[in-house]
Structures are given as structure tokens and as C-alpha cells.
Amino acid sequence: MASIDPLLENSRTALGAIADSAAQFIAARREAQVGGGASDAEVNARLQVYDFSHATPLRTLAAEVFELLGTHAVRSDHPRYFGLFNPPSLPAAIAGDLIAATVNPQLAVRSHAPAAVEIERKLLRTFGTRIGWAADEVSGAFTSGGSEANHTALLAALARRYPEWPEHGLRSITTRPAIYVSAQAHLAWIKIARSAGLGSDAVRLVSTRDGMRLGGQTLASFVATDAGYDPMLVVATAGTTAHGAIDDLSGIAAVARNLGAHLHVDAAWAGGAMLADEGQALLCGIEKADSVTIDPHKWLCVPMGAGMFLSRDWRPLETAFAVSTDYMPSASRKQRDPYIHSLQWSRRFIGLKLFIALANLGIDGYAEMIRRQLGLGRYLHSALLARGWQVLNESPLPLVCFAPDTTTPDRQDTVVRRIVDHVVATGVAWLSTVDLRGRLVIRACITSYETTQADVDLLLELLDEARTRASILAVGEPS
Amino acid sequence: MASIDPLLENSRTALGAIADSAAQFIAARREAQVGGGASDAEVNARLQVYDFSHATPLRTLAAEVFELLGTHAVRSDHPRYFGLFNPPSLPAAIAGDLIAATVNPQLAVRSHAPAAVEIERKLLRTFGTRIGWAADEVSGAFTSGGSEANHTALLAALARRYPEWPEHGLRSITTRPAIYVSAQAHLAWIKIARSAGLGSDAVRLVSTRDGMRLGGQTLASFVATDAGYDPMLVVATAGTTAHGAIDDLSGIAAVARNLGAHLHVDAAWAGGAMLADEGQALLCGIEKADSVTIDPHKWLCVPMGAGMFLSRDWRPLETAFAVSTDYMPSASRKQRDPYIHSLQWSRRFIGLKLFIALANLGIDGYAEMIRRQLGLGRYLHSALLARGWQVLNESPLPLVCFAPDTTTPDRQDTVVRRIVDHVVATGVAWLSTVDLRGRLVIRACITSYETTQADVDLLLELLDEARTRASILAVGEPS
Incomplete structure (x- = not known):
């Protein structure tokens, strides 16, 4: 050979x-x-x-x-993909990922890759201070995505509250630990609770009043009547997947404080928008969180997988994750080696793609991109109304849920499905359906930094055409 | 602006x-x-x-x-880095990672990225059949690394054994679930057991007879006297980090079968060698495992993070990870969407870098690389003996633990540390120390596909020189 x-x-x-x-x-x-x-x-x-x-x-x-x-x-990298938050990768972020793959530093211990570790710390501080925390209290870790970051939040909360948990596990806890989270939150919480040994029934899904946004009052009432559980983690979502709702962060923070619970904000999607002042304003109250998830691979358009777990306290991370071993070549606790603050051990240099994208665009460049997308969301919203659609959510984020303004609500699901199928079948645009208060609605989200107003106009035309066809088909059919 | x-x-x-x-x-x-x-x-x-x-x-x-x-x-990408298993990335694997970053498919649901999902399945089948399983029984998932893959093994084992666990968690289990693993195994198991809510004391570390390799008899005796635990997971390691030991896979499999425990083989490092027939022979018995971890980012030289969790049964994965949600656009269980078989949700196309590297080199090309590295390991071993060093491990893998053949064993730790410090300080080669039966020894591992015999010779010269200097320094010093 x-x-x-x-x-x-x-x-x-x-x-x-x-x-x-x-x-x-x-x-x-x-x-x-x-x-x-x-x-x-x-x-x-x-x-x-x-x-x-x-x-x-x-x-x-x-x-x-x-x-x-x-x-x-x-x-999902197409400018007329109006679907889930899987945006196209920015060229600078692709370059960052390429450099990480080429140099391939391992981010278990600081001594092997000090520059890489410091770059990630700098990024965590940058986002932590945008959240409103003091630079010197920011800690955390880069993760494979929001799921791992949220998972980390649960483990940090367990480590904070139950001193016996690291060594003796849940069997040492006499109460029944529970996670309070909106019924509209990402269902990864179910997987996470199972993985932590709490079981899916430890995830207390709180129904929201409007089917979208969780308020502090609603949460407080729910917890008050939810007997038998120990509310150790309260989660607020900033930007729900289905409707783009931002929970009442300040109201929920007050409830968490009263309960003595760890407050985690899952801002996997909307957290990226904090690079723009307008985005930061939308997430007012997030500074009250004990920890936050932001996925750079969502709004910040770096290649998957890139999540950030941001925390005001490194100690619970160390309690959960530190392990001593004789083959790890460093004084790990002194150096705060990444592997003692993270579920992962040897880890890819995830942060580099974000670092290079941020250094390439500058915060102002990212802010411009975010403002443009927020503006397109508002444009889509108004244009839908002007064309006689019903807009059914009220998100300040560029995600619109809508349906034809029909007098036959019992046909809505069928008509909505037909409209979406028709648009998707053209191959010109992609969007999806979602449940809103028990009815199917159309969901369109601005995800690409390349989407223009002309792209939105094209979507609107396709939707109008599909609505006409679906209405004609629906006439005279049994509902 | x-x-x-x-x-x-x-x-x-x-x-x-x-x-x-x-x-x-x-x-x-x-x-x-x-x-x-x-x-x-x-x-x-x-x-x-x-x-x-x-x-x-x-x-x-x-x-x-x-x-x-x-x-x-x-x-760690240097041909004279003789350290941990963080090899340089193969150019083809870098290209694969670049393409994944550019196209950026999301691997939560099959309908969004059917080609990507099928490529990963093909790879899992390729490795599953090298293990010795039937192609149609292979399932699993790509992970961020060995830690997540091993974590997945624990969750799959819990899902298999305890029907109440997914919904009601560990509180529904009346016995005390335990993981039996060699004391020489990767300490990520401690983090994993904590994360699963079992607590670190559920990891029953079994001391090996020779300080390196776990035998079936040793395990059986340990379990027999370890009262109060429910042995639900037995882990064998194929290629320990410290000494390159391969546990007695067949012996441990027999013990696991007798206990009715899930058998997981952590072949994060050595599993990659199975692409060569010689490597496959070294891991004889691995086919008896219920699940296996192989990290392509170790021996197979793809950029981090790339782990594989291989399983003979997809059902426990689905029990642990499946969640229904109305915004995931597919019939998830029917399609076996990746997100219902994995800790992650939206996930990077991790498998592509391995696919392109494997298609570029062919299995034969990888096998040549592996044989070359196995040969260099044997060469290093013999040359050390010929130069009067004591070789202290007996791994068939290219990892040698050694020390100067000194008549003053009480000085060994000091001398070993000096030798390694001296070699590392030259900047010409890098290697590390490790504990072996309570004494510090030198650990040198062939990690790079670019390492040549000349590189090994250079290391040997540096070591000889350092030994001479360290011996001179040691004379007359208090021990």
C-alpha cells in the first residue's frame, strides 16, 4: 500500500x-x-x-x-428561511471555527492553552457586563448549546442548595426539588430534569395567562398551590421558541427571591440581541438572574454548537464539576481550569468563532444587524395586518404568529396547514406552524442577517396567494 | 454608521x-x-x-x-508532543469541519437535514460493525466528546433498568444504583455520577491488581463484598489515560452479565484503533458491550469535539431523551430524530469531519496511520529498555510509562520531575508525569500522525541527557 x-x-x-x-x-x-x-x-x-x-x-x-x-x-441558511433560530454562519465566525479546528487547542486545563482560555473569559465578561453584572463576578462556561447551558444551570442550582448532593446525590435530599418554568419554555427542561435524576415530573410547567408570556403573579399563585415540592430553581425564558415571548423577568425574579430559589434566565435566542442597546432594553430585569443562557449560535450567527452559561458565582460550578486527577497537569482549582466549571472535560475552543466575529464586526456592527432584524420583524407585523391577517402574538422580537382572519375558526387548523404547505412547496420561502392557545397558527421568524425587506415582501405575496387558494379549497368542505 | x-x-x-x-x-x-x-x-x-x-x-x-x-x-498538534490524546487535526477533517460550519445544518430533526443524519448513521454503523455488532442493531449519537458519550451510557443504563426513572427520577428507585469502574478509569465518571444525581459515592472505584488493568476476577470479588449497592452499570476502559491499559473486556463482560448490569466500554482513545485489524484484535471482547464510547477527536485526529456513543439498542435512548413538542416539525419517534436519542437538542453536524476524513483516507489509510503509531510505541518501548530505562507499564497501545533505573527509589519522584521539567523546558518535546502504584513515572504517548522515528530518537536523546543532569543534581541531596 x-x-x-x-x-x-x-x-x-x-x-x-x-x-x-x-x-x-x-x-x-x-x-x-x-x-x-x-x-x-x-x-x-x-x-x-x-x-x-x-x-x-x-x-x-x-x-x-x-x-x-x-x-x-x-x-436554514437561506435569507427566506423564516423558521427556527438556526441562522446562517457569519463568514468571520466560520473563519474562527476553522482556526479552532486547525490549531485544535484543548480547553480542559488553562496551562495547555492560556490564550484560548483568556479569550473565552473575556467574552463571558463582555456578555456578563451587558447583562448588568460587575465584570469581576462573571463566571461560566462555553457549552455545546443552550441545552447544555440550561443543564449546567440546574446542576449549579442543586450544588448551591444541597451541600450533600455532590457526594451523596439526590438520596441525601429529603425534600422534593422542583423546577418552575413556563409551559411555553423549551422542552429540553424535561430531558434535563430526567438526566439529573429528578424525573420529568420535577419540571413544574406553569401555564401562562395569555398562552405565551409567564408573569410573576401567575408564577407566584402556581407555586403557592403546588404542594409537596421544593422550589429550588425558577426559570424565566427570554424569547420562547414558539411565540418569541419574553417572560416577566423582574416579576419572576421577585418570586424567585421570595422562594430563595436560584433564578435562571434562558435567553438562548434573545440574549444575543443584548449587543444592541434596543435589545438590552427588551431584557430589562435579566440582571437579577443568578445565571443566564445565551447561545451565540442563535442570534449571533456563529456556527453550531456554541452556547454560553453565564453565572455570577463560580463556586457552585466547582462544587458540581471539580474532580482531582493526577494526570491533569495543573493546579486546577487555583487556575480555575475550564474542566472544573463545565460538564465537558477536554473541550473544543468554542469561543473563538464568537471572538473573531465580534472583533470583526465590533459591537456596533452586531448592533446594526440586530436592529435591522428587529425592524424587519416590525415591518412583517404591520404588513400582515395591512393585508388582512390576524397577528396573534405580541413579541418585540422579530417573530410573528398569525392566521387568516377567518370567520370559521373551526377550519383554522386546516387552512393554516394548507397555507404553510403551499408556501413551503414553492421552495421560495420556509416557515412553520405552531400551537397558540390550542389552535394552529403560522409562525414566521427573521433569522438571517441577509434577509431584506424584499424577502419579506416576497413571503407576504406567497402567503396572500396561499391564503386565497386555501380559502377556495376550503369552501364547501366539511370542517 | x-x-x-x-x-x-x-x-x-x-x-x-x-x-x-x-x-x-x-x-x-x-x-x-x-x-x-x-x-x-x-x-x-x-x-x-x-x-x-x-x-x-x-x-x-x-x-x-x-x-x-x-x-x-x-x-498538542506538534509531532513531538508526547502528551495527552489531543492529536493534530487531519486536513480532511478540518475541511469537513469547515463545511459543517458553512452549511450549518441543525441535527435535531431528520426532516431538516436528511443527508447529514444519514451520514452520521452510516458512520455509527461502520464503527458498530467493526465492534462486531450486526449493522441493523447499531444505534447511538455523536457527542461533544467522551464525557458526554459516557454520560449518555449512564442515562441509557438507568432508563433500561428502572422503568419509573424517566418520570419520577431516582426517588422512585428503592435500591442504591452504582457504577463499577476501575480506579484507573477517567475521572469524568465522578462528574457524570454527580450530574445524574447519584452522587460521587455511587462510583465504585475498583483498585486493580497491577495498578493499571482491571481484571474480571478482581471486579467480581470487589462487587461481592461491596454491600448495599445495586450494580446497574459496569464500565470497562479500553486505553486508560494514565497507562494505556486495556481492561479485561471478556472477563468484565462475564461479570456484568452475571450481575444483570449494563456493560459500557469506554474506548474513547483506543476505539479509534479498531479501524486497523491489529487494533481490532487488541479490543477483543468489546463486542459483548451494550454500549461503547469512541472519540474520533482522539486517535482518529478530527478536530474537537467529536465523540460517539454507540449502542446496540435505541430504546433506552428514546426513553431517556424523547420529548414531544409542537414546534419540532416532524414525527420524531417514527423518524428517530437525533434529538430524541441524545443529550443535546439542536446539534452541530459533528459527524461530517469524520466522514470526510474516512472517505479521504479510506479505512486502509487510517489503518496505516494506526499501525505506524503502534509500531512507534513498540520502538519507544524497546529503545528505552536498551538505553537502561525501566519500563513500568505493559500496554499494547503506543503509551509508555517509565523511570530511570535507579537504586534509590525514594528519590524517584524528584528525579522524574526534574527529567520531565528539563525536557519540556527545551521546547523540543513535551511529555508528562503520572502516578503508577504510588510513584511518579514518566509518561510518553505517540499522539500525532506526523511523529516519525527520528522524533522518537530526539526524545530519547533529550531524556538521556536529562537523566544525566538529574542524577548529578541528585547526588548528595537529601531525598
Whole structure:
């Protein structure tokens, strides 16, 4: 067999050309179909050829994979993808991720990668102070995403409240620890509670009055009548996935304080907007939190996975995560090595993509992007009203829930589903449905920094056309 | 303020040049100092300039960051880094990571990214069948690393054994669940047990007879006398961090079967070697496991973070992780969406870097790399013996633990520390110390696919020189 060295050298020298292809992929995404069309059989047939039985030049592979992924997928990087918070990656953030992959520092211990560790700390301080905390009280960790960050919040809360928990576990706790969270919060909390051994029934889902936003009063009343639980963690959501609601942060903070509970704000999506003053104003009250989740891979448009767990206190993290081992080459507690503050151990340099994007755009550049998206959300909202749609949520974030203004509410679900199917089938735009107070509504979210007013106008036209077709179809049908 | 669009366009077109810099960084790493020298103050001074108050061209930033990370770090990507398992990234794997960052598919639901999901499934099947399982029984998930994969194993084991656990948590379990694992296993198990609410004392650390490798008999005797626990998870390690020991997989499997416990094999490091037939032979018995951890970011040289949790049964994963939500656009259970089999929710396309590296090299190319490294390990072992060192471990993996063959064992720790400090201070090679049966020994591991016999020879010369100096210094000193 030939040596692999020439192959490795060939692949090394191909990196520049592949990054050029990446740049072209970005430039071309506006021209792509938003919703890819292939069947499962087609995808699997395409993959059949890769049996790893022989070497293949990297350039060939890269071209094939760009084509495969660009075609057989919902293109969440498209400017007319109005779906979930999976925005396109900023070029600078892609470059940051590329550098992290190339240098590949490991972020378990500080001594191996002091510059990398300090870069992440600087970012945590930057966001912690935007939240309103003092720079020297900010601690935390970069995570794979919001789910791990929220998971970390639960473990920190357990470590704070129950001194026996690290060593003896939940069996040492005589009360029944519970998490209070809006019924509209991300359901990752269910997984997290299971993973922590609390069980899904420890997640006390509080129904909101308007089906969207949790208020302090509602929470207080719920807790007061929810007998048998020990409210150790209260979670407020800043930007719910379904409706973009921002819970009453100050009201909930007051309830948490009265209960002596840890207050965590899940700002996975909306937290990124705090780089703009307008966004910061929307999250007023967040400074009262004990800990906060912000996902740079959501609003801040860095490649997945990048979450941040921000905390005002490093001690519970150390209680939960510090372990002594003779093969970790550092005085871990003194250095506050990352691995003793985080669920992960050896970890990717997640923060670099955010650092480079932030240094490239500056806070002002990010703020401009955020303001533009907030503005497009308001534009979409008004335009829908002007075109006779019912807007059903009241989010200040660029996420609008709406439905046709129909006199036959019992048909709403069918009509809404038809409208969305029609729009998605065009391949020109993508959006989805969501439940709002028991009815299906249309959900459109501005996710891309490349989305323009013309893109929103095109969506509006498609929606109007789909509404007309759906109404015609619906006439005379049984509901 | 100027619009950010020209800046974004400028950054997009810079990607090719930055990847060229990455290629140069790779070519130049052999010439770098392995251990970077800067003080914390120096690092922080360098970072001071980044206050995010203005935009900065991406090329400038990339050049600065390559320099910063290349200088102020232990260069674990260096061919003479003989430390922990943080190898340099293969160029093809870097390209895969770059494509994942650019396209940025989200791997929560299959419908959004069918090609990406199928690529990961194909990889899981490839490794599952190398383990010795039938292709159609392989399931699992890509993870941020071995820690998350091992964490997943514990949760799967809990889900299998205790039907009430998902909903009611550990309080529904009347016995005391315990994890049996070698005292030489990765201490991430302590964090994992804490995180699961079992507490660190649920990790029953079994001392090995030789201080390195856990045998089935030793485990059976330990469990028999360890009253009060419910042995629900037995972990065997294939390639311990400290000594490269491979536990007695078949013996431990028999014990686990007798106990009715879930058997997990943590092959985070050595599992990658299974791509070579020689490596596969070393892990004989692994096919008896219920689940296995393999970290592609270790031996398979893809950028961090990339772990694999491999399982013969998808049902416990679904029991632990499935949650229904109205905003996830798919029939999740029918499609086996990734987010219902994994701790993470929206997730990076972690598998792509492994897919492209494997398709680029072919299994044979990887096997050649692995054989070369196994051979260098044997060479290092023999050469140390020939040069009068004591080799103290017996790993078939390329990790050698050794010490000077001294007649004054009470001085061993001091001498070993001096030798390692001396070698590291040269900046020519990096290695570390580790505990072996209560004494400090030197640990050298072949981690890079670029390491040559000449690199090992250079290490040997440095070691001999350091031994001479340390012996001279030690003469006449109090021990």
C-alpha cells in the first residue's frame, strides 16, 4: 500500500480551494431552493458509494458534500428561511471555527492553552457586563448549546442548595426539588430534569395567562398551590421558541427571591440581541438572574454548537464539576481550569468563532444587524395586518404568529396547514406552524442577517396567494 | 454608521486566504516550540486591544489569532508532543469541519437535514460493525466528546433498568444504583455520577491488581463484598489515560452479565484503533458491550469535539431523551430524530469531519496511520529498555510509562520531575508525569500522525541527557 503522506499533503494544500468553495456556497445560497426535495431513498442511494474502501481526493469529496448538503436539506441558511433560530454562519465566525479546528487547542486545563482560555473569559465578561453584572463576578462556561447551558444551570442550582448532593446525590435530599418554568419554555427542561435524576415530573410547567408570556403573579399563585415540592430553581425564558415571548423577568425574579430559589434566565435566542442597546432594553430585569443562557449560535450567527452559561458565582460550578486527577497537569482549582466549571472535560475552543466575529464586526456592527432584524420583524407585523391577517402574538422580537382572519375558526387548523404547505412547496420561502392557545397558527421568524425587506415582501405575496387558494379549497368542505 | 454589508462581503472573500494560512500553520508546526512560553500577564496584555469597539478586517484578525494561539500554548498538534490524546487535526477533517460550519445544518430533526443524519448513521454503523455488532442493531449519537458519550451510557443504563426513572427520577428507585469502574478509569465518571444525581459515592472505584488493568476476577470479588449497592452499570476502559491499559473486556463482560448490569466500554482513545485489524484484535471482547464510547477527536485526529456513543439498542435512548413538542416539525419517534436519542437538542453536524476524513483516507489509510503509531510505541518501548530505562507499564497501545533505573527509589519522584521539567523546558518535546502504584513515572504517548522515528530518537536523546543532569543534581541531596 502506498504511504498516506502524499495524500495528507494533497489534502493540506486543498484547504484554500475548499474555503473558496465555502465562500461561493455562501454567495449562492440566496439562489437555492429553501426546502430541499430529495426522498430518503435518493439520499441513501447517493451515500451508497461511500464505503471507505479506498482513498478519495479531498477536493472531490468537498464538492460532492457541498452539493449533497446544499440540495437535500431545508436550507436554514437561506435569507427566506423564516423558521427556527438556526441562522446562517457569519463568514468571520466560520473563519474562527476553522482556526479552532486547525490549531485544535484543548480547553480542559488553562496551562495547555492560556490564550484560548483568556479569550473565552473575556467574552463571558463582555456578555456578563451587558447583562448588568460587575465584570469581576462573571463566571461560566462555553457549552455545546443552550441545552447544555440550561443543564449546567440546574446542576449549579442543586450544588448551591444541597451541600450533600455532590457526594451523596439526590438520596441525601429529603425534600422534593422542583423546577418552575413556563409551559411555553423549551422542552429540553424535561430531558434535563430526567438526566439529573429528578424525573420529568420535577419540571413544574406553569401555564401562562395569555398562552405565551409567564408573569410573576401567575408564577407566584402556581407555586403557592403546588404542594409537596421544593422550589429550588425558577426559570424565566427570554424569547420562547414558539411565540418569541419574553417572560416577566423582574416579576419572576421577585418570586424567585421570595422562594430563595436560584433564578435562571434562558435567553438562548434573545440574549444575543443584548449587543444592541434596543435589545438590552427588551431584557430589562435579566440582571437579577443568578445565571443566564445565551447561545451565540442563535442570534449571533456563529456556527453550531456554541452556547454560553453565564453565572455570577463560580463556586457552585466547582462544587458540581471539580474532580482531582493526577494526570491533569495543573493546579486546577487555583487556575480555575475550564474542566472544573463545565460538564465537558477536554473541550473544543468554542469561543473563538464568537471572538473573531465580534472583533470583526465590533459591537456596533452586531448592533446594526440586530436592529435591522428587529425592524424587519416590525415591518412583517404591520404588513400582515395591512393585508388582512390576524397577528396573534405580541413579541418585540422579530417573530410573528398569525392566521387568516377567518370567520370559521373551526377550519383554522386546516387552512393554516394548507397555507404553510403551499408556501413551503414553492421552495421560495420556509416557515412553520405552531400551537397558540390550542389552535394552529403560522409562525414566521427573521433569522438571517441577509434577509431584506424584499424577502419579506416576497413571503407576504406567497402567503396572500396561499391564503386565497386555501380559502377556495376550503369552501364547501366539511370542517 | 456604515452598513455592515461590505464588511461581511470582505470577510466572505477572505475565507480562502485564511484557509491557506491554516495550511501554512499545519506545514510549519514541526518548526514551532512545543511548549509556549508566555506569562499570563503577556497573554492578557495581548488581548487588551480587543475591546470590540470597532470593526477589524478578518485577515488581520486571523493572522493575529494564528500567531497568538501558536505561541502561547502547549502545542498538542506538534509531532513531538508526547502528551495527552489531543492529536493534530487531519486536513480532511478540518475541511469537513469547515463545511459543517458553512452549511450549518441543525441535527435535531431528520426532516431538516436528511443527508447529514444519514451520514452520521452510516458512520455509527461502520464503527458498530467493526465492534462486531450486526449493522441493523447499531444505534447511538455523536457527542461533544467522551464525557458526554459516557454520560449518555449512564442515562441509557438507568432508563433500561428502572422503568419509573424517566418520570419520577431516582426517588422512585428503592435500591442504591452504582457504577463499577476501575480506579484507573477517567475521572469524568465522578462528574457524570454527580450530574445524574447519584452522587460521587455511587462510583465504585475498583483498585486493580497491577495498578493499571482491571481484571474480571478482581471486579467480581470487589462487587461481592461491596454491600448495599445495586450494580446497574459496569464500565470497562479500553486505553486508560494514565497507562494505556486495556481492561479485561471478556472477563468484565462475564461479570456484568452475571450481575444483570449494563456493560459500557469506554474506548474513547483506543476505539479509534479498531479501524486497523491489529487494533481490532487488541479490543477483543468489546463486542459483548451494550454500549461503547469512541472519540474520533482522539486517535482518529478530527478536530474537537467529536465523540460517539454507540449502542446496540435505541430504546433506552428514546426513553431517556424523547420529548414531544409542537414546534419540532416532524414525527420524531417514527423518524428517530437525533434529538430524541441524545443529550443535546439542536446539534452541530459533528459527524461530517469524520466522514470526510474516512472517505479521504479510506479505512486502509487510517489503518496505516494506526499501525505506524503502534509500531512507534513498540520502538519507544524497546529503545528505552536498551538505553537502561525501566519500563513500568505493559500496554499494547503506543503509551509508555517509565523511570530511570535507579537504586534509590525514594528519590524517584524528584528525579522524574526534574527529567520531565528539563525536557519540556527545551521546547523540543513535551511529555508528562503520572502516578503508577504510588510513584511518579514518566509518561510518553505517540499522539500525532506526523511523529516519525527520528522524533522518537530526539526524545530519547533529550531524556538521556536529562537523566544525566538529574542524577548529578541528585547526588548528595537529601531525598
